[in-house]
Amino acid sequence: MGDVTGTRWRWAVVAAAxxxxxxxxxxxxxxxxxxRMDPGALRARILATATLPYQGYAESTGSLxxxxxxxxxxxxxxxxxxxxxxxWYVAPQHWRVDEITGVGERDTYAAPGSQFVWDxxxxxxxxxxxxxxxxxxxxxxxxxxxxxRRVLQTEDKVAALPAKRVAGIDAAGLRVTxxxxxxxxxxxxxxxxxxxxxxxxxxxxxxxxxxPDIVTAFQTVDTQRPDDDVITPKPSPDxxxxxxxxxxxxxxxxxxxxPPQLAGRALQTDRVGGGRGLGFYGTGLSAFVVAPLPxxxxxxxxxxxxxxxxxxxTLPQGQGTLLTITPLSVLVERTGRRSYILAGVVDPALLxxxxxxxxxxxxxxx
Amino acid sequence: xxxxxxxxxxxxxxxAVDAVDLNVRDGDRYGFLGPNGSGKTTTVRMLLxxxxxxxxxxxxxxxxxxxxxxxxxxxxxxxxxxPAAYPHLSGRRNLSLLDAxxxxxxxxxxxxxxxxxxxxxxLAGIDRRPVKAYSLGMRQRLGLAxxxxxxxxxxxxxxxxxxxxxxxxxxxxxxxxxxxxAGTTVFLSSHLLSEVEHLCTRVGIVDRGxxxxxxxxxxxxxxxxxxxxxxxxxxDVASMLNGQLVSRxxxxxLIRHGDPAALNTTLVAAGLRIASITEQRRTxxxxxxxVTGAGSDRxxxx
Amino acid sequence: xxxxxxxxxxxxxRIWVNILLLCGLxxxxxxxxxxxxxxxxxxxxxxxxxxxxxxxxxFPAAALALVLPVFLPLSxxxxxxxxxxxxxxxxxxxxxxxxxxxxxxxLFAKIIALVAFVLLAIACVVVSSLVVGVILFGTxxxxxxxxxxxxxxxxxxxxxxQGQLAARLLYSIGYIVVAMIGFGAIGLFxxxxxxxxxxxxxxxLSILITSAVLQTxxxxxxxxxxxxxxxxxxxxxxxxxxxxxxSIDKGLLLQAGxxxxxxxxxxxxxxxxxxxx
Numbered sequence: 001m002g003d004v005t006g007t008r009w010r011w012a013v014v015a016a017a018x019x020x021x022x023x024x025x026x027x028x029x030x031x032x033x034x035x036r037m038d039p040g041a042l043r044a045r046i047l048a049t050a051t052l053p054y055q056g057y058a059e060s061t062g063s064l065x066x067x068x069x070x071x072x073x074x075x076x077x078x079x080x081x082x083x084x085x086x087x088w089y090v091a092p093q094h095w096r097v098d099e100i101t102g103v104g105e106r107d108t109y110a111a112p113g114s115q116f117v118w119d120x121x122x123x124x125x126x127x128x129x130x131x132x133x134x135x136x137x138x139x140x141x142x143x144x145x146x147x148x149r150r151v152l153q154t155e156d157k158v159a160a161l162p163a164k165r166v167a168g169i170d171a172a173g174l175r176v177t178x179x180x181x182x183x184x185x186x187x188x189x190x191x192x193x194x195x196x197x198x199x200x201x202x203x204x205x206x207x208x209x210x211x212p213d214i215v216t217a218f219q220t221v222d223t224q225r226p227d228d229d230v231i232t233p234k235p236s237p238d239x240x241x242x243x244x245x246x247x248x249x250x251x252x253x254x255x256x257x258x259p260p261q262l263a264g265r266a267l268q269t270d271r272v273g274g275g276r277g278l279g280f281y282g283t284g285l286s287a288f289v290v291a292p293l294p295x296x297x298x299x300x301x302x303x304x305x306x307x308x309x310x311x312x313x314t315l316p317q318g319q320g321t322l323l324t325i326t327p328l329s330v331l332v333e334r335t336g337r338r339s340y341i342l343a344g345v346v347d348p349a350l351l352x353x354x355x356x357x358x359x360x361x362x363x364x365x366x
Numbered sequence: 367x368x369x370x371x372x373x374x375x376x377x378x379x380x381x382a383v384d385a386v387d388l389n390v391r392d393g394d395r396y397g398f399l400g401p402n403g404s405g406k407t408t409t410v411r412m413l414l415x416x417x418x419x420x421x422x423x424x425x426x427x428x429x430x431x432x433x434x435x436x437x438x439x440x441x442x443x444x445x446x447x448x449p450a451a452y453p454h455l456s457g458r459r460n461l462s463l464l465d466a467x468x469x470x471x472x473x474x475x476x477x478x479x480x481x482x483x484x485x486x487x488x489l490a491g492i493d494r495r496p497v498k499a500y501s502l503g504m505r506q507r508l509g510l511a512x513x514x515x516x517x518x519x520x521x522x523x524x525x526x527x528x529x530x531x532x533x534x535x536x537x538x539x540x541x542x543x544x545x546x547x548a549g550t551t552v553f554l555s556s557h558l559l560s561e562v563e564h565l566c567t568r569v570g571i572v573d574r575g576x577x578x579x580x581x582x583x584x585x586x587x588x589x590x591x592x593x594x595x596x597x598x599x600x601x602d603v604a605s606m607l608n609g610q611l612v613s614r615x616x617x618x619x620l621i622r623h624g625d626p627a628a629l630n631t632t633l634v635a636a637g638l639r640i641a642s643i644t645e646q647r648r649t650x651x652x653x654x655x656x657v658t659g660a661g662s663d664r665x666x667x668x
Numbered sequence: 669x670x671x672x673x674x675x676x677x678x679x680x681x682r683i684w685v686n687i688l689l690l691c692g693l694x695x696x697x698x699x700x701x702x703x704x705x706x707x708x709x710x711x712x713x714x715x716x717x718x719x720x721x722x723x724x725x726x727f728p729a730a731a732l733a734l735v736l737p738v739f740l741p742l743s744x745x746x747x748x749x750x751x752x753x754x755x756x757x758x759x760x761x762x763x764x765x766x767x768x769x770x771x772x773x774x775l776f777a778k779i780i781a782l783v784a785f786v787l788l789a790i791a792c793v794v795v796s797s798l799v800v801g802v803i804l805f806g807t808x809x810x811x812x813x814x815x816x817x818x819x820x821x822x823x824x825x826x827x828x829x830q831g832q833l834a835a836r837l838l839y840s841i842g843y844i845v846v847a848m849i850g851f852g853a854i855g856l857f858x859x860x861x862x863x864x865x866x867x868x869x870x871x872x873l874s875i876l877i878t879s880a881v882l883q884t885x886x887x888x889x890x891x892x893x894x895x896x897x898x899x900x901x902x903x904x905x906x907x908x909x910x911x912x913x914x915s916i917d918k919g920l921l922l923q924a925g926x927x928x929x930x931x932x933x934x935x936x937x938x939x940x941x942x943x944x945x
Contacts, residue, residue, distance in 0.1 A: 010936035017932055021925040057914050103904055105823050118825035220914055236827040414766045416943040439768035450759025467672040468767035
């Protein structure tokens with residue numbers, strides 16, 4: 001009979017099905033992970049993965065509320081939002097990464113000696129010939145293997161972390177605590193597949209914070225070598241095609257020579273075109289970047305930083321605008337003739353010191 | 367044909383149908399009477415498996431309902447609370463779709479059965495107009511045709527003559543009597559006394575959810591023991607039958623007497639002129655008023 | 669019963685008006701695109717819209733992107749909301765049930781009719797927009813000198829042959845049909861709760877809007893994978909090269925979950941409900 005009990009068992013079946021369906025992803029994500037590996041050995045294994053092919057899909061989420069800086073929106077969105085990345089990797093000079101958005105994508109193909117960038121929004125292929133010694137951060141930098149290897153190359157103070165399940169893999173964890181006191185990074189947690197060392201998840205936490213500021217992790221990953229067909233660019237005849245030379249990127253930035261040392265950190269001459277234009281100072285997690293800004297751009301950047309809550313710092317010559325969004329600090333230094341932007345995941349005091357030294361450079365043209 | 371035992375339906379705290387024991391026999395023309403809101407429609411819906419009983423049992427054509435609905439219902443034709451049809455389709459299309467949607471209606475005979483049913487209810491000549499252009503009476507006839515499509519053994523009809531003109535009511539009544547003679551049991555639920563009085567052989571009266579009377583109509587309408595006499599010599603009649611006179615209104619007299627024929631003989635023998643003499647029978651209305659309380663749509667001040 | 673429901677569906681003028689409106693939107697957009705001299709800035713406006721001007725064969729994809737966010741779910745909500753409530757308010761539900769049609773069977777027939785409607789509506793949109801696209805914008809062969817044989821460019825910048833384009837369009841249609849059935853399941857369940865078709869349709873739409881709002885809210889990240897609309901746009905991933913299956917697979921699983929839960933709830937409710945209308 002269709003009485004009260006008839007109603008009850010039917011609803012019970014439906015409720016049980018609903019509960020099971022809602023719980024399934026949670027349960028799958030919470031499957032116990034037990035992988036354990038000596039952190040030093042794991043670090044070594046991770047560093048050896050540069051030639052390990054893989055293909056997968058990763059999502060990176062940054063919770064840094066950066067203001068929208070002119071000409072830098074691609075960078076700010078990397079740190080302040082979710083970036084979805086499809087990756088096919090064969091070797092350091094041979095890979096493809098697609099940054100995908102709802103209805104578009106921006107694909108980078110790396111081949112020895114040149115890179116192809118496909119921008120779906122512009123319907124345009126760009127071939128960049130020659131190695132790019134310096135460039136802005138891009139989505140591919142946030143892939144767990146790239147990020148983990150970059151961190152571990154300069155840091156070796158590692159400790160074990162409990163295992164975690166990432167993309168269905170029982171991953172062993174390690175924690176990196178930066179040795180340089182002037183970095184703003186508190187710790188970096190890395191989980192990697194213990195069998196082959198492939199980093200699967202990286203969490204970056206600022207000093208004094210509990211929740212990570214940037215989390216990047218594979219959703220699915222496979223160490224099968226991707227087909228050459230996939231990582232070879234095949235420009236469509238209907239799309240635009242341009243070729244640029246890599247050095248132009250720097251040439252546009254200005255010709256002022258940078259001092260060999262700032263705030264006690266050495267200029268990394270090997271990474272920048274002879275110390276002209278743009279430069280990296282220091283190493284590893286306490287490195288910061290210095291770049292000249294055209295006058296007109298500088299005004300806009302300072303304005304945007306002001307809206308983001310920047311404060312003004314007085315320098316021996318000229319003025320500085322400092323914006324700190326933990327763990328990132330950005331400082332724009334303006335004197336009568338020049339403007340520089342300094343940025344890094346470092347103590348703001350370090351940037352201020354560097355800016356002060358910059359402002360006192362002798363007034364001479366190269 | 368229809369047997370219920372202690373059939374009860376409770377909506378929250380309201381007892382809509384309270385321990386009803388119906389017994390409709392094969393061949394009956396059963397009138398199910400009751401004021402509005404007395405639980406008639408709820409009972410009919412329970413019989414047909416639309417509403418589930420809180421407790422009690424239902425047997426239709428000897429099988430348990432609603433458990434055996436799939437076997438029982440194809441042999442039943444029903445109209446519940448007015449006809450319903452898809453307004454944008456023609457009457458024929460509506461009948462054809464309804465017939466095709468369930469068991470017991472062969473596809474081969476469908477067209478012929480539809481024409482026959484339309485003929486029976488007096489809609490043989492309808493064209494391809496959509497049902498939304500039909501009058502209320504036409505819709506009523508169409509609903510009846512739908513109930514008749516598969517020559518059911520039992521017809522369950524709720525207010526079937528609603529919206530029909532007097533001629534239409536008469537036609538439908540004749541149709542139902544004819545079907546009944548051919549062996550169809552008719553269960554008619556109505557609040558119209560005259561409809562039941564003219565059509566039915568048995569009557570069940572429901573009031574505030576309870577079945578208060580279930581009886582042959584002839585028994586219900588039994589003699590009252592009174593005789594109505596009309597006479598130009600009313601005064602003499604009155605004085606002659608002094609002890610038996612109940613009331614007098616001009617030429618009309620009401621006399622307590624068991625045998626009108628004997629009374630007539632007595633009066634005529636006394637030389638009194640009699641214009642008419644009839645045995646008084648109870649009307650259905652009187653019976654209903656006796657056994658039921660106020661209708662549920664009446665709201666008295668406390 | 670299924671055949672009867674399908675006949676009822678196609679005999680219904682309202683259904684055809686609905687589909688006509690669905691086909692109308694891409695037509696209007698196409699005419700404006702043709703008459704205006706400038707294309708929408710790349711990367712802005714609807715998906716594929718900027719590419720359509722060069723190749724009419726992509727217009728069905730653009731048309732799907734146009735109708736998917738609002739128009740198509742609106743139609744589905746109206747049809748699903750009407751499925752049981754419409755019969756109930758018209759009184760035909762009680763006649764169907766005493767015909768007799770089993771309640772589970774009736775529900776199943778309504779589901780099939782809903783699926784048929786979604787297929788029919790999308791097929792009409794695709795075919796009409798294909799015709800409109802080819803008439804207004806051509807097949808894009810002229811630009812490539814005919815050698816590319818009407819190829820379109822995928823989101824990943826790789827040329828697609830006509831065959832590939834057709835296959836991916838078919839995949840997309842399949843995916844959208846599944847997404848709409850998942851959404852329709854909600855409407856069908858609401859339709860068994862109320863006897864007002866409009867109420868059920870509005871209920872389904874308010875769930876759609878709530879879901880769309882939560883999707884953009886960062887604080888609601890935790891529930892995002894469960895939102896019915898979360899993976900709706902993943903059919904666009906069919907136009908990447910290689911096809912990006914991750915979101916598509918998740919979307920299909922999610923919609924299957926909605927179908928199971930809400931059709932189950934509709935069944936649990938209707939099978940034991942007192943029909944008093």
